[in-house]
Amino acid sequence: MSLGKHHRLWVRFICTIVCVLMIVSMSGNREAHAAGITMTLPNASFEEVGTGIPNWNIHPTFGTDTATVSDVRAYTGAKSMKMVDTGSVISLARVSEKISISPTEQVAYTATAYAYIEQGSIDVYLIFYNGTTETRATPASVTPTLNQWNKRSITAEAPVGATEVAVMIYSGLGSITTAYIDDVSVGKTVKNSGFETTPLSDTWTVSGAATSTTVKTGGTSSLKLDDASSVAASYAESTDVPVSSNARVSAAAKVYVSSGDTGISMHLRFKNAAGTVIKEVENVFSGTTSQWIPLTISATTPNVTGAKTVSVYFTTKTTATTVAYVDDVTLDTPIEYNLGTQIVNNPLDGAVFGKDASGSYDLMYVGSSGYPSKFVVYDARTGELLDDQNLDQIEAVWGMTVASDQSVYLGTANKRALYRYVPGTVSISGGIKIITGSSLVKTTLDSGLNVIWDVSAGSSGNIYGGTATDGKAFRYNPTSGVTVLNSNLAIVDGLAHVRSIAYASDTEVFMGMGPTSNATIIRFDPTTSAQSTISPSGYGSTYVLGLDYIPNGSDSKLFAKLSSEPLIVINPTTGVVDASLGNVDSIGVSKKHPTDDKVYYTKGTHLYVYDISAKTQTDLGDVGGKAAGYTFLTDAGTTYLYAPLSSGKILKYKLAATPTIDISTSFTIPDSPTKIRSLVKGPGDHIYTSGYLRGGLSVYHPDAGLLTRNRGAGQAENMTTIGNNLYLGIYPGAWIKKYDTNSSWNDTTNPSLLFQDIAASPNFQDRPFGMLADTALNRLYVGTVASSGKLSGSFTVYDLTTSTRITTVPDIVEDQSIISLAYKNNKVYGGSSVYGGIGSTANPSVTEGKVFTWQTTSSNTLPVPQYVPVSGRKVISDLIVGPDGNIWGLAEGNSSTDPSRNLTADLFIFDPNNPDAAHTTIYANKFTSTGNVSWQGGKMVVGKDGNVYVSIGGKLYAVDASSATKDAVMLVSTGVSLLTADANGDLYYVKYETNLYKYDK
Missing domain, CATH: 2.60.120.260 (Galactose-binding domain-like)
Structure with missing residues (x-):
């Protein structure tokens, strides 16, 4: 049974003795x-x-x-x-x-x-x-x-x-x-960091500077820099603090400019044993006058013999008059903090039913995605939890089935992992039910069988599975192991996914394929490899997401869930469609009623029955949730339909002349960490993360150190902010949602849907990686990756004031996805990737990522201006406005012109007034990279210290924006992805897939 039918592809001490205290804060x-x-x-x-x-x-x-x-x-x-x-x-x-x-x-x-x-x-x-x-x-x-x-x-x-x-x-x-x-x-x-001790000259070397009690942020005084003329600068330098070579050092202070020019600057001065400055970096104050503004700076101690100390130095310009105040100076070593798992989920991805080893207890098996995913065993009748297994490094359980020997098989989303669970015996110990003697064993399939989409039980302990990315199916037996059914060629050329599979007999297995322009089902004979095709016309489905074969003598049926939405009922012999059932959202359908030609499923929270003979469906009533699996069990001579529901209840539906609905039994799926998919600083200077596969939006509050977890909303590929609103680009289907952070979270109404970014067929869109907010015009700009099998991304302009879509430009860069956006001077700059949706094949003539330009306040002529910023690179993974006012970009992806550059990435910078190759400076091979980048790659932020920080290839770098060669220093060497910064300039990124980390600068 395929569990992925609706998932798509994818944190006063009272002192008794005198204490000598010189400086305390x-x-x-x-x-x-x-x-x-x-x-x-x-x-x-x-x-x-x-x-x-x-x-x-x-x-x-x-x-x-x-x-x-x-x-x-x-x-x-x-x-x-x-x-x-x-x-x-x-x-x-x-x-x-x-x-x-x-x-x-x-x-x-x-x-x-x-x-x-x-x-x-x-x-x-x-x-x-x-x-x-x-x-x-x-x-x-x-x-x-x-x-x-x-x-x-x-x-x-x-x-x-x-x-x-x-x-x-x-x-x-x-x-x-x-x-x-x-x-x-x-x-x-540094000594006297709050300028509370006098005389000042004992702790700071000064000229034109003194302590002041007039303007301060705390305590009784601050440092006043009074440059009364434009001839000589006023300055103050701290004592020297020992520091080791090649160490990262940060300084911060609060600055208040009361009059004159705002050109006060803070420096880090690295010195040798003789006190000679061997390296100096600065950050110039650029804030508003007459208020306290934080100023920060970071640098790396020179990795040279003789680097011994560092000091903090403040100075005004020699060319202007300035009166400024400095307070609360800090000097420190940045520290990396693990803020922990941010998002947890416990989704009901699917369920199957079986017996324990004694045959006395009915068991319900549940698969739940996470990182790790979970496999959970319950007493089917009572909902009591009997076993809870973590599936290490597994992202999702896509398929589950119970074999004829009562073993349970799990097809998973990654690691080519097929799991077999052999249930033990249920007993009662101390009044509690336990299961003992169970085993869980993983089999790793061959390369190419990367994702196990679905599994279906056959005879003699065999099970059959459908996989990606080579379009192959397999048979597995615990004695003979894995047999690839189509070892030489894909079952159908060009169809890379056996997305669903259903066993009918040892000589007839049905496979739901994709991607394709129309629903395709293959009838396959495992004994002879003979095959034929069933292609119901008129549905335009890219995938057959699920298949259930319902044996019923000469009137057997296939229930096929299509990616275009309907569940269709097919005569497998003739290929004729008996019925098209809309809005079916349950995971599969039940087996046939024990005595009638009927199968059951849910739509929303209602249970339905389909009569095979009459070809009709009937609404049986509200059961409070959607079903994720089914079985028929007998209690006191009466047969019931059992089904776990998304509400956390077990449905017990009485199959009788007077049916009853019983949802009094509950079950609980344990929480599991969820991978982080996107990361931004959002409203309130909070750090927002969205989850991979099962969504969820968590909010880390830096000032309070608190974490708020919200479930739902879907998987945001990227997010952006205007005011108190957070905008989410949701996969699949490119849903654009608005979360009003001033209102309480409600997955139904807040976040609310703004629009769905789908262009006209065949350019359906799926993944909004490009999310950019324009505060001046109150607009959203959205760049997307096309849906499965498609190449052409799109670019959308949406007016938040009028809640209308101004335009959507499909294929704005021919046969490429739009994954990064930046804004400067009434222009949006977009970065593209040659890679399209899952399962698509890149256009052979499209080998390099591009940058395009879109005018925001004047008309645009198609095709819009665009150029290749770095020859040979396939992906422009990020674009930002750098500290110099230019546009900074990252170019990644395996180089089509120079394979030696495959494990590196380039930094490029261009003049926003002249976005073309002639005005672009390339810093080749600036960073290491995985090379294997399609959509989500490196990220950049501009620090409050004027450096640019880059997360790329699993590493975190600081780039000295003032250096001619844009010198890069590695800060964190492994496991890093994504990147953002808070108002204090501290960095946040993801490590180990699920954990949010903070680099306290």
């Missing part, structure tokens, strides 16, 4: 930067196990109440430290291992921890040691925010003579606390 803002130039702190994330909490100790003075390693919650990883302070007259503390520090270094130290506080309060302290003498730096009091992860930070200078430092996590005397602590860090940073 405390932050409840989760987005404060990391703990300086980070030093190694053992077991900082509490992932190590052992006696007590490894590398964390009690303090001899303060409370020793309960602290344990917990796996209840974690900021990253799997564990955290749980602290339970049970009394209001006692305290609780845990102290990290001591770290050696140098008394001669002119630095301050920052400690950071993430705290999830359920009640009470948690603070972070720095303890400095000079032999047995300790000095504690006390944080400022902060009112905790409960039930979310918050960042706690403290910065202090070491007292004279200190040789060691440690971090203490503390719950004070007056606090009854329950809290979780994770990701503790400590590092070196």
Whole structure:
């Protein structure tokens, strides 16, 4: 039974002794930067196990109440430290291992921890040691925010003579606390970062600069740069902080320009042991005057002998007068955080029924897509869960069947994996039903049999399967193994998918094919390889998504689910269509009624019956969900139709003169992680992710560290934002939806459907990878990949003010998909891919991806201007407006002209006023790449520091936009895909398919 019929192809301490504190800051803002130039702190994330909490100790003075390693919650990883302070007259503390520090270094130290506080309060302290003498730096009091992860930070200078430092996590005397602590860090940073200590000259080298109490963001003062003339610049430089070579370093500050030119800039100065600057990078302030604006910068320490320190330097221009203020300077090492699985689903992809090994219990088997997918076993009559198996690295279960020996077979979406489950025996232990003695074994099919679309049970323990991408079918027997039925050629030339399969007899197997212009079913004899074709005309279906063979003597039938929507009933002997049943959304149809010529299925939430003899259907009533499988069971002499429903209920329909509908029995499918398909920064500066195959939209809130999960909406290939609305491009069918984030989520009405981006036949569209919002004109621009078997993508302009489609241009780049879009100066620039929809064959004469130009405020003449930006590249995977105002692009795909470039990708930049080859600069082989790119490839964002960050080929890069050669530094070396950034400039990307990661800059 094919389960994919409707799926288409595809995160007060009261101190009793005097504490010497020179500089202290405390932050409840989760987005404060990391703990300086980070030093190694053992077991900082509490992932190590052992006696007590490894590398964390009690303090001899303060409370020793309960602290344990917990796996209840974690900021990253799997564990955290749980602290339970049970009394209001006692305290609780845990102290990290001591770290050696140098008394001669002119630095301050920052400690950071993430705290999830359920009640009470948690603070972070720095303890400095000079032999047995300790000095504690006390944080400022902060009112905790409960039930979310918050960042706690403290910065202090070491007292004279200190040789060691440690971090203490503390719950004070007056606090009854329950809290979780994770990701503790400590590092070196600049002295007097908040300009609170005087004289300023002890910690900063200045000219034309002084502390000011007039304008500040916190504390009592800030740094004032007063360039009274346009002759000499005003500047301030921090002390030098030690840094290792080839390390990524970031700095941030808040800047307020009150008058004059806005040309203040922040620099990172890397120096050798002699104090000579060997590398300097800058970021120029470009924000609004008379308000505090964050300014950031990132760079990599030169990988050369002698690179020892870095300083932060602020300066004004020598050619203009400026009065500006600087505050809250940070210097740190970017840290990569795993924010965890963002999307989970538990879809009912399909179900079949069988018996346990004793034959005493009726079992219901469910396949559920995810990563990993799940195979779940229930008592069919009660819905009790008996077995829950993960299918490692499997994305979906497309086909399920129960063989004649009661084994269950699963055809899966990837890894060429066929699973066989042999059920054990159900028994009752301690009043609970259990199943023991079961086995689950995977067989890997040969290359070319990549996707197992469907499986169907035959005789003698045999099962038959249909596959992609070579259009082959196979027979499997647990004794003899796999036999490819058409080993030499595809069953029908050009049809790459045996999309559905139905066993009739050992000499007659039916196969639903695709892609094709009209529904095609092959009648195949496995014993002789003889075949004939059934081609019902007039439906225009690309695929036959599902087949059910219903034996009924001389009046046997084929029920074929077509991709164009109807379920048709066919006489397999004559090929004549008896009926066309619209809106059938159940997964397959039931077997024939035990005594009548009737089969059952659902439409929406209603159960229907089809009378084979009369060729008519009847609505039997609302059952509350769509069916995903069927069986007939007898209770006390009465036969019932059983079916699991999408509502999580098991339908028990009484087959009698007076039928009854019973949906009182529930079953629950365990959640499973879902792959992330698209990633954007959306309304509210939140990070939005959409799921692959089963959809779902999750929202990560950077300021609160919270995750909101919404189910439904479908698989968004890409998303874009205007105001409070998030626009989603949904596959299949290129549905364009609007999610109003100011209103509550409702998969039926919010997101709401704007339009379906389908051009006239034969250019049906499926995948909206190009999604671009134009805030000036309040428009959406959508670029799409065509549906299965088709080549020609389209470009659509939609007016959000009038809710009308202005135009759709099919095939705007001949025989290519439109997958990337960028906007600058009343023009949209589109990037294309030579690859069309699934199963299509690229036009041999189309070998290179192109860039086209679309005028937004004037008329366009077709064909629109277009050119090849990089010779030999097949895919223009991303386009953005770079920090220089030019259009930046990524060119990928196996090179048709130079195979040595297949595992690289190019950066190209062109002048938006002159989009042509003559005005395009190519930085060849700038990045490594998988080479195997069709639609979704590299992504770019412009950082707040003026760098361009690139996710491509599983890696994350920083590109120095100011360098003539656009120097690229690899930040993360493996597993990276997609990319976006929040308002603070921190980066977000996907790793390991399901997890959202943050690169805290």
